[in-house]
Structure formats: structure tokens, C-alpha cells
Amino acid sequence: MIEQRLRTPLTELTGVRHPVVQTGMGWVSGPRLVSGTANAGGLGILASATMTLDDLEKAIVEVKERTDQPFGVNLRADAGDAADRCRLLIEHGVKVASFALAPxxxxIARLKEHDVVVMPSIGAAKHARKVASWGADAVMVQGGEGGGHTGPVPTTLLLPSVLDAVDIPVVAAGGFFDGRGLAAALSYGAAGVGMGTRFLLTRDSAVPDAVKQLYLDHGLTDTVVTAKADGMPHRMLRTPFVEGLEETSAVKRLGPTVRRTREFKRDSGLSWWQLARDGRAMRREQGRSLGQMALAANTPTMLKAGLVEGDTDAGVLASGQVVGMIDDLPSCEELLDRIVTRAADELGRAAAYTLDATD
Structure with a gap:
């Protein structure tokens, strides 16, 4: 394990050794992966959207049993029990609260009062300005190359627009997988990078080995962005199941949508009233239509089928375009060691291009 070689506003803010964030991926970012990342010196983020409140507390306790390093939890800001989940973070001394939407x-004020770092994920400069004005400590910005829910603007354009808009640390996500990317992000002015697909494809990830191999078999052009899964643009691996979703009419998708909604209700422990309440919040915060809200309950169930149960005939596999650049399954420690070493080397090499005023 290498010692700290890069000091950035992210490492200073969170206390991690390396400016690399393992993003909160539903069904993927569990205690094993989060603690593996934390022990390797990065910031592991526990994904809680697919957990009940009790499950989340058990997961936090397990992470703390596996590591004494800082870690974070990703929360849905529009969840009906968001305040209760934040209480758990405060009670257990979790270092970072990551949010998929603006809390x-x-x-934000309550978390900051208890020294919890607040880091929402945003998709536009105007959203970064809003959460910064509300007191957020940092933001993560994901460009269109990223997996899962994503936008149309590439990281190379979205990142500088956000950096120009705020003066808090910015973590760049979408298209990062190695030390060259980290060096590039730091050169832009980012405080670090966030990576999802790259951490999914590690030995510390609990995703079934056969599914990991399927990811490794895909190339740079083998992902697709579709709204047919849950009504919002979602980047995932191009598989026969996904191609079938693309070709199926809304009427034919109705039956499976209802079935998956029932499965999500069972897995999440939510009542129909709670699902409706969260749906209203989603509509208010995100501007989703009724049809999109109905589809939204599909996502956790389809992701679980693919990423937990390994059933790629009935599940989707969220993925960034970087899947086409990945060909191995290192441990988190091996991955972070080589990323940080390469980034430091690249930054040193680039510094040699700078001329002194006397030259």
C-alpha cells in the first residue's frame, strides 16, 4: 500500500489518503467494496437507496467493523425517511453524506452541525451553484460517459463549467478509470475523481464473477443510453434484454412494470403509501411524469436481477463507457496504488513542460 502522494481539497476535507471516490452504486457498493476502498486509501460510498433503514444501519456497522478509515453513505434526498437516514450517519460518525439529488x-445544516461532509451529485453548473449556496461542502459532477442515470454533456465540458461556477471542491465522474484520468481531472482543477464501473470490476466487488466477465467482454461502443428502463436516461450494457426493452411498446411493458414494482415494495419494506409519497416527491423534485414515476420502481429490481442474482436475461447492468477500457479485476488496493502512482508520475511529467520566467 503506497503512502499519500497527492494532497487535494478532497483529501483535506474527508481525511482520505487518495483523491479517488468509489461511487454509491445500488446493489454493488456494499460493505465489502466500501471497506476495501477505504482500507486502500480512497473514499468508499455505501449505496443505501436499495436498503431499508434497518439494513442501512447494519451495513454501516459492518463497514466500521471492517475499517477504521473514513467512508460515506449515498442517500436519496427525496426519500420520505431521508432525515432518519441522516440521523444514522450522525449517530455512527459517518464522514460523508453523498446525495443523488439536492438535499x-x-x-445540509443538520449534517454540517455534526461534522458530516455533504457532497451532492449534480448534473449542471446551476445545480452546483444552488447547493453551494445552501452550504454543501463539495459536489460530484458526472458527465455523459458515466453509467447509470446520466446526462448528455461530456465530462470534458461539464467539469469546467461547474468549476467556473463554484468555489467548493468538485469531484469529477464519468469516464475515469486510471491514473491518466485522475491527473487530467486534477489539471482541470477538480479535487479528485469518482469511479463506478472501475470499482465494480474489482475482486472486492460482490458482483457475480460471470457478470464481471460479461462486462469485460464489452467494448467502447457496447453501452446504450435508454429511457425505457425507468423513464430517465440510463446508461447500461447493451444486452439482448436491453435491446428487447428498446423494441417493446409501453403497453407490453406494463405487466412487467407492475410485477417489478411489487418486488421492489417487498425488498424495500415500504408500504404502498410510502411508495406513493416518495413518488410524489420524485415528481416534485425531478419533474417526472406519472409514467416515468411508474417506471422508476423498475430500476432497483432489474439492477438486482443482473448485479446480484446474475440473471442477465431479466436484469440490466448499469455501466459507463469506460467498460471498453478495462480488462482486469484487481483488488481495490492494487487499483488505487497504480492509479495514484500513475497520476503523480503524469503530473510530474507535465510539469516539465512549464518554462520558468527566466527561460
Whole structure:
């Protein structure tokens, strides 16, 4: 394990050794992967959207049993029990609260009062300005290359627009998988990088080995962005199941949508009233239509089928375009060691191009 070689606002803010974040991927970012990342010196983020409140507390306790290093938890800001989940973070001394959407100002204030770092994920400069004005400590910005829910603007354009908009640390995500990318992001002015697909494809990831191999078999052009899964643009591996979704009409998707909604209700422990309440919040916060809200319950179930159960005939596999650049399954420690070493070397090499004023 290498010692710290890069000091950035992210390492200073969170106390991690390396400016690399393992993003909160549903069904993937569990205690094993989060603790593996934390022990290797990065910032592991536990994904809680697919967990009940009790499951989340058990997962936090397990991470703390596996590591004494800082880690974070990803939360849905529009969840009906978001305040209760934040209470768990405070009680257990979790270092970072990561949010998929902008948390309310009062929620940010409560977390900051207890020294929890607040880092929402945003998709546009205007959103970064809003959460910064509410007191967020940092933001993560994901470009269109990233997996899961994503936008149309590439990281190379989205990142500088956000950096110009705010003066808090910015973590760049979407298209990062090695030390060259980390060096490039730091050169832009980012405080670090976030990676999802690259951490999914490690030995510390609990994703079934056969599914990992399927990822490794895909190339740079083998992902697709579709709204047919849950009504919002979602980047995933191009598989026969996904191609079938693309070709199926809304009427034919209705039956499976209802079935998956029932499965998600069972897995999440939510009542129908709670699902409806969260749906109203989703519609208010994200502007989703009724049809999109109905589809939204599909995502956790289809991701679970693919990423947990290994059933690629009935599940989707979220993936960034970087899948086409990955060909191995290192441990988190091996991955972070080589990323940080390469980044430091690249930054040193680039510095040689700079001329002194006397030259």
C-alpha cells in the first residue's frame, strides 16, 4: 500500500489518503467494496437507496467493523425517511453524506452541525451553484460517459463549467478509470475523481464473477443510453434484454412494470403509501411524469436481477463507457496504488513542460 502522494481539497476535507471516490452504486457498493476502498486509501460510498433503514444501519456497522478509515453513505434526498437516514450517519460518525439529488438546506445544516461532509451529485453548473449556496461542502459532477442515470454533456465540458461556477471542491465522474484520468481531472482543477464501473470490476466487488466477465467482454461502443428502463436516461450494457426493452411498446411493458414494482415494495419494506409519497416527491423534485414515476420502481429490481442474482436475461447492468477500457479485476488496493502512482508520475511529467520566467 503506497503512502499519500497527492494532497487535494478532497483529501483535506474527508481525511482520505487518495483523491479517488468509489461511487454509491445500488446493489454493488456494499460493505465489502466500501471497506476495501477505504482500507486502500480512497473514499468508499455505501449505496443505501436499495436498503431499508434497518439494513442501512447494519451495513454501516459492518463497514466500521471492517475499517477504521473514513467512508460515506449515498442517500436519496427525496426519500420520505431521508432525515432518519441522516440521523444514522450522525449517530455512527459517518464522514460523508453523498446525495443523488439536492438535499434540503435544513438537512445540509443538520449534517454540517455534526461534522458530516455533504457532497451532492449534480448534473449542471446551476445545480452546483444552488447547493453551494445552501452550504454543501463539495459536489460530484458526472458527465455523459458515466453509467447509470446520466446526462448528455461530456465530462470534458461539464467539469469546467461547474468549476467556473463554484468555489467548493468538485469531484469529477464519468469516464475515469486510471491514473491518466485522475491527473487530467486534477489539471482541470477538480479535487479528485469518482469511479463506478472501475470499482465494480474489482475482486472486492460482490458482483457475480460471470457478470464481471460479461462486462469485460464489452467494448467502447457496447453501452446504450435508454429511457425505457425507468423513464430517465440510463446508461447500461447493451444486452439482448436491453435491446428487447428498446423494441417493446409501453403497453407490453406494463405487466412487467407492475410485477417489478411489487418486488421492489417487498425488498424495500415500504408500504404502498410510502411508495406513493416518495413518488410524489420524485415528481416534485425531478419533474417526472406519472409514467416515468411508474417506471422508476423498475430500476432497483432489474439492477438486482443482473448485479446480484446474475440473471442477465431479466436484469440490466448499469455501466459507463469506460467498460471498453478495462480488462482486469484487481483488488481495490492494487487499483488505487497504480492509479495514484500513475497520476503523480503524469503530473510530474507535465510539469516539465512549464518554462520558468527566466527561460
Amino acid at each position: 434540503r438546506p435544513e438537512l
